[in-house]
Amino acid sequence: MKILAFETSCDDTCVAVVENGTRVLANIRQAQGEHNQYHGVVPEIAARLHAEHWRGVLDQALKEADLKIEDIDAIAVTQGPGLQTSLLNGTTAASFLSLLYQKPLIPVHHIHGHLCSVFLEREISEIQYPCLTLTVSGGHTSFYRCESPTQITQIGQTLDDAAGEAFDKTAKMLGLDYPGGPIVSKLAEEGDDQAYKLPLIVMAKASLDFSFSGLKAAVYRIVHDENFKKTPSEIKNLCASFQSITAKTFQKKLQRALDQYPDTAQVHFVGGVSANTRIREALDVVARAHCDAPLQVPIDMSYCTDNAAMIASAAYFNYQENPACAKTQFIDADSRLKI
Numbered sequence: 001m002k003i004l005a006f007e008t009s010c011d012d013t014c015v016a017v018v019e020n021g022t023r024v025l026a027n028i029r030q031a032q033g034e035h036n037q038y039h040g041v042v043p044e045i046a047a048r049l050h051a052e053h054w055r056g057v058l059d060q061a062l063k064e065a066d067l068k069i070e071d072i073d074a075i076a077v078t079q080g081p082g083l084q085t086s087l088l089n090g091t092t093a094a095s096f097l098s099l100l101y102q103k104p105l106i107p108v109h110h111i112h113g114h115l116c117s118v119f120l121e122r123e124i125s126e127i128q129y130p131c132l133t134l135t136v137s138g139g140h141t142s143f144y145r146c147e148s149p150t151q152i153t154q155i156g157q158t159l160d161d162a163a164g165e166a167f168d169k170t171a172k173m174l175g176l177d178y179p180g181g182p183i184v185s186k187l188a189e190e191g192d193d194q195a196y197k198l199p200l201i202v203m204a205k206a207s208l209d210f211s212f213s214g215l216k217a218a219v220y221r222i223v224h225d226e227n228f229k230k231t232p233s234e235i236k237n238l239c240a241s242f243q244s245i246t247a248k249t250f251q252k253k254l255q256r257a258l259d260q261y262p263d264t265a266q267v268h269f270v271g272g273v274s275a276n277t278r279i280r281e282a283l284d285v286v287a288r289a290h291c292d293a294p295l296q297v298p299i300d301m302s303y304c305t306d307n308a309a310m311i312a313s314a315a316y317f318n319y320q321e322n323p324a325c326a327k328t329q330f331i332d333a334d335s336r337l338k339i
C-alpha cells in the first residue's frame with residue numbers, strides 16, 4: 001500500500017511517499033530559514049510559505065518516487081496538534097487531492113507520526129512491544145507506553161517548556177543561532193560538562209512528567225551574572241553542562257518508567273532532540289540494562305525532525321487496523337488534537 005503524506009504542522013513543508021509503513025520512496029522537506037532571525041517560528045510567515053511551497057514539494061516527492069497521484073493508494077495528513085494556520089495548508093491540500101483523485105484520506109496525529117518514525121526503512125519485526133517511547137522536540141516532550149503501533153497511552157509530559165525549546169532558548173541566551181539544539185550539542189563536545197552546576201529536576205517520586213523551566217532559569221542566571229564571561233570556552237562549558245544535565249534528566253526518568261513498566265521489551269527515542277548523540281548514549285545504557293536490547297532511534301536523522309514519511313507510516317498502521325479511519329470528506333485541522 002503506497003501512501004502519499006503531508007506534514008505541515010509547524011515550519012517545514014513536508015511531503016513523502018511510503019510503501020507498507022516502512023519503505024520510503026520519497027521524503028521531501030522544504031525548511032523555512034526565514035524564522036531563524038526571530039529565534040522561533042512566526043505562525044503568519046509559516047502559513048504563507050507553506051501555501052507557496054506545497055505544490056512544488058508535492059511534485060518533487062512524486063518525481064522522486066517515480067509515481068503519479070493515480071498510482072497512490074491513499075493520502076495521509078497531519079491533522080494536529082500544531083499551528084492552526086500551518087496545519088490548514090496540509091489538510092486543505094490533502095483533502096482537495098483526495099476529492100479530486102477519489103483516494104481514501106487518513107488523518108494522523110503528529111505525535112503518532114513521531115512514534116512510528118522508528119519503522120522507516122526497517123523490517124516491522126525489528127520493532128517490539130510493549131515499548132516505552134520518549135518523544136522530544138521543540139514543541140513537545142512526552143512519554144508513551146505502547147502495546148502496538150496504534151495502542152498508545154501517554155504516561156508523562158512536560159509541565160512547561162519542551163526540551164528542544166530549552167536547547168533553543170539556551171542558545172539564544174548565549175547569542176547562538178536558531179535552532180539551538182544542533183549548535184549547543186556541537187559546542188558541548190569541546191566543553192567541560194562539570195563546569196557549571198545546574199539543577200536536576202525530576203519531580204515527585206513516581207512522576208513521569210518533566211519540567212525544564214527551572215533549568216532554563218538557572219542558565220539565565222548564569223548568563224546574566226556579572227562574573228560570566230561570554231568567551232568561546234565558557235560558552236562551550238555551559239553548553240556541555242546544560243546538555244549533560246538534560247541527558248541525566250532523561251536517564252533518571254527512563255529508569256523510573258522502566259521500574260513502573262518492567263515488561264518493557266524496547267525503548268524508543270524520537271523527535272528532533274533524538275538527533276542528540278549524548279542523550280542517545282545516556283538512554284541506551286539504561287535501555288540495554290533493562291531490556292537487553294539497544295535503544296531504538298529513527299534510522300536516519302531526517303526521520304528524527306518533523307517529516308512526512310513518519311505520517312505515512314502512522315497512517316498505514318491506522319488503516320491496517322481500521323480502514324474506516326479513512327475519510328471521504330474534508331479533514332478539519334485541529335491545533336489541540338488529543339492522541
Ligand code: KG4
Pocket residue numbers: 010136137138139140163164165167168179180181182185271272273274275276277304305306
Ligand atoms: O521534531 P522537530 O523538528 O520539530 C518540532 O516538532 O519541534 O524538533 C526540532 C527541535 C528543535 O528545538 C531543535 O533545537 C531540536 O529539535 N534539535 C536538537 C538537535 N537537533 C535538533 N536538540 C538537541 N540536540 C540536537 N542534536
Ligand code: ZN
Pocket residue numbers: 110114137139271272305306
Ligand atoms: Zn514534531
